[in-house]
Amino acid sequence: MNAYNVKAIQFYNFKSDSLKPVLNEIFKKHSKIYKVYYIEDMSVQSNSITMKQAKSVISFRIILKERMDAKELENNLNKVYLSSIDKIISDIENNFQFFDFKSLQEEFLVQEKAIEKKSAAREENWKSKSIETAYDNLINSQFFREYPPTRPECNETKEICLEKFASYYGFIYQILENNSEFYLSNENFGALSEDSKSIIEIYNDFYTNRNLFDIDKMKFINVNQYLNKNKTDINNKKIEFLSKKYDEFKKTEFYSEYILNISCRDYNTGCFKQTSELFGKILYQHQLESRNPFEVELIEPRKPIDGYILKDAPIVLGLTTILTYIFFVLTNKFFRRTKK
Numbered sequence: 184m185n186a187y188n189v190k191a192i193q194f195y196n197f198k199s200d201s202l203k204p205v206l207n208e209i210f211k212k213h214s215k216i217y218k219v220y221y222i223e224d225m226s227v228q229s230n231s232i233t234m235k236q237a238k239s240v241i242s243f244r245i246i247l248k249e250r251m252d253a254k255e256l257e258n259n260l261n262k263v264y265l266s267s268i269d270k271i272i273s274d275i276e277n278n279f280q281f282f283d284f285k286s287l288q289e290e291f292l293v294q295e296k297a298i299e300k301k302s303a304a305r306e307e308n309w310k311s312k313s314i315e316t317a318y319d320n321l322i323n324s325q326f327f328r329e330y331p332p333t334r335p336e337c338n339e340t341k342e343i344c345l346e347k348f349a350s351y352y353g354f355i356y357q358i359l360e361n362n363s364e365f366y367l368s369n370e371n372f373g374a375l376s377e378d379s380k381s382i383i384e385i386y387n388d389f390y391t392n393r394n395l396f397d398i399d400k401m402k403f404i405n406v407n408q409y410l411n412k413n414k415t416d417i418n419n420k421k422i423e424f425l426s427k428k429y430d431e432f433k434k435t436e437f438y439s440e441y442i443l444n445i446s447c448r449d450y451n452t453g454c455f456k457q458t459s460e461l462f463g464k465i466l467y468q469h470q471l472e473s474r475n476p477f478e479v480e481l482i483e484p485r486k487p488i489d490g491y492i493l494k495d496a497p498i499v500l501g502l503t504t505i506l507t508y509i510f511f512v513l514t515n516k517f518f519r520r521t522k523k
Contacts, residue, residue, distance in 0.1 A: 185250045186223075186482040189260070190242040192475040195468050198241050199227050201264070206245070209259045221246035237471075244482070257479035268473045275466045278437040281428070284459035291424045295417065311342075317395075318345045326392040330385075345398075352389070352396035359386040426450035 191198055202222070210220055222243050229239040245256070280286065318341040321327055332351050337344035359382065380388075429450040432438055441462075447454035 185247045187245045187247070187251075187253060187256060188242070188480045188482055189245055189477055190240065190480075191477045193227075193239055193241050194237050194471045194475070196227070196239065197268075197468075197472045198264070198477075199225070201267075202241075202243075205260065205264050205267075208263045209256075220248075237468075245479075253479045253481040257477055260477040260479065265473060265476060268469050272466060272469050272473060274437055274441070275462055275469075278432075278435060279466075281432040281435055281437070282455075282459050282462060284425075284456045287425060287428050288421075291421055294424075295420065314342045314345060318342075321345065321348060321395045324392065324395055326388065326395055330388070349396040349398050353398075356389045356393060356396075359389055422450075422452070425452065425455065429455050 193199065206220060206222070223246060225241075225243040227239050227241050229236045327348075330352075332348055337347060339347075429447075447458070
């Protein structure tokens with residue numbers, strides 16, 4: 184029989200849990216030569232007695248009927264075992280984009296911000312054109328010519344000028360609604376009475392043309408309000424996005440090969456997140472384990488000189504002495520009888 188000491192660092196008992204299938208895989212390829220193997224003195228030790236630790240040291244002895252080179256056995260062990268570990272790592276990394284919940288959320292936010300940015304730019308452009316149109320409609324109207332502002336000159340932007348004119352006409356319109364003759368007769372608004380129109384007539388003119396100066400009625404879209412409005416249904420968009428990603432994940436070969444007990448039939452935020460976290464944990468554990476190969480050492484048979492002189496010699500010497508003594512006694516008795 185040939186004995187080999189095997190030792191390795193392991194994480195999460197991966198090696199001790201998979202040792203038998205690994206050895207079966209190795210010796211299955213050499214079944215004609217290595218028909219029988221034994222495992223002896225299995226030991227798993229960690230640095231703590233009271234606390235369960237992820238890291239431990241596994242050691243055991245393999246007994247083979249036929250001799251195999253220790254390095255060959257070591258290479259076979261690591262090839263079979265580590266190739267399985269590496270496959271899982273590779274499969275998870277290559278499919279990470281399908282189930283990594285955190286990355287998918289970030290992808291959604293980036294996509295949503297890009298959409299919002301384009302939408303905001305379109306709305307800002309629409310607002311700018313709307314302001315220009317509203318300004319032109321006001322200053323070119325019969326109403327503006329009939330009721331010009333006390334200071335019709337404006338050297339600011341069209342948006343600022345429109346706000347000034349709208350504020351001016353809006354203030355007068357509020358006074359008209361309150362039917363305040365005192366303010367209407369004031370010199371600041373003298374121009375309103377030059378055509379000798381009554382307050383009712385003037386009020387009707389303002390009421391009829393209020394769409395020219397009522398900013399609220401113009402329905403300008405404030406970009407920030409637009410973005411805030413879109414944020415109200417962002418959660419629904421997010422669920423729709425993640426649900427679509429989960430459907431794509433279920434169609435992958437990876438999903439069918441590594442289906443987990445917690446995998447959801449239909450999209451569920453909590454379940455998808457849990458699946459993502461579990462695969463992330465499995466990846467981390469296997470990455471730790473991949474750095475720790477087996478080490479194999481052949482246990483050399485005892486040398487005759489060592490075994491005979493140091494250990495077996497006293498036993499043989501004792502047996503020889505006893506047998507010599509018995510032979511001497513029997514011979515002595517025989518000679519005594521002969522003499523008689």
